Amino acid sequence: MHSDVVASRSADQRDSSRESRNGTPTLDAVSLAIIQQLQEDGRRPYAAIGKAVGLSEAAVRQRVQKLLDQGVMQIVAVTDPLTVGFRRQAMVGINVEGDVESIADALTAMSEVEYVVMTAGSFDILAEIVCEDDDHLLDVINKRIRALPGVRSTESFVYLKLKKQTYMWGTR
């Protein structure tokens, strides 16, 4: 008895994922359901997922592998670096003149930078950085980021305490 997440999947969509205009894959309801299962527990067995979404074990395995290969999702351990002990963490808001994308790429290349997002608002880019200590943090912000040609100004927000960190969109 399959619990059929998708009623019939008749003539709606023949591919579980295909390219759309912007080059990012569009996912069908089944893949979404699989991701949702793995957001609850990244180590959940394929057979259990299959039962939940109405697919065989092998089919789930196949889809998961494809989603990983495509880079649509990644299955990883996440922690709060501050809790884990060492390192200083901060969010940096950046204003750019000229090509925003190239600055974002430069930030992406830095190993201390964990998160880079282009935004609308009083910052062009938000970047989260994780460092060994205050000296390292200072160095990254002042010497590396501010030194990038095109960076007009930066503003830093040093993390004091992480209160919430979830990956459960879709589960509500």
Added chain:
Amino acid sequence: MHSDVVASRSADQRDSSRESRNGTPTLDAVSLAIIQQLQEDGRRPYAAIGKAVGLSEAAVRQRVQKLLDQGVMQIVAVTDPLTVGFRRQAMVGINVEGDVESIADALTAMSEVEYVVMTAGSFDILAEIVCEDDDHLLDVINKRIRALPGVRSTESFVYLKLKKQTYMWGTR
């Protein structure tokens, strides 16, 4: 042949994790190494991790379970909601008068809020929110967050494009 991440682990620390002043567990080098392995691949078999950190399969399994139970880490699938298709995402900077922690707790309770961190700088709190669409986003920011007693002001940064998202601190 164990590749001994920890040279001898003699009399340094007798517990793999214990409470420190602030109530967060302090981790030893072995647990850190295990987390690092799982940051690379959340589904890596316990035996493989054991080989890498110099422990038996059962011991690794025991430690991983403990880390999960303690909430030190979680093993989950992560995606870029924007890539996955639907939903609008934004970072909101918040200024508070009075008790910052209680406001942070109120934000944590909202299902649309994925990430809450208390910071030093021109914002007291940074919160990342994921919404269905623009209307939903507007509603959360203006009706729910701004309505919280103690919230002095907010500033929003709507996400245009996620450029980087890693969980590899420690791997460099």
Added chain:
DNA sequence: CATCACTTCTGCGAAATCCGCACACTCTGG
């Protein structure tokens, strides 16, 4: 409409992994 290329799902064994458990070892506190 027949056929080919392509994709995705299913069903199997075989191999590998996970899981629970008994037991050993090491501290620590009575």
Added chain:
DNA sequence: CCAGAGTGTGCGGATTTCGCAGAAGTGATG
């Protein structure tokens, strides 16, 4: 010196993963 807690090891049995062959649906082509 003897519990008792915390951790590690080894070992089967149950479960899961993995690879592969075959079936079925789709789209393009002649």
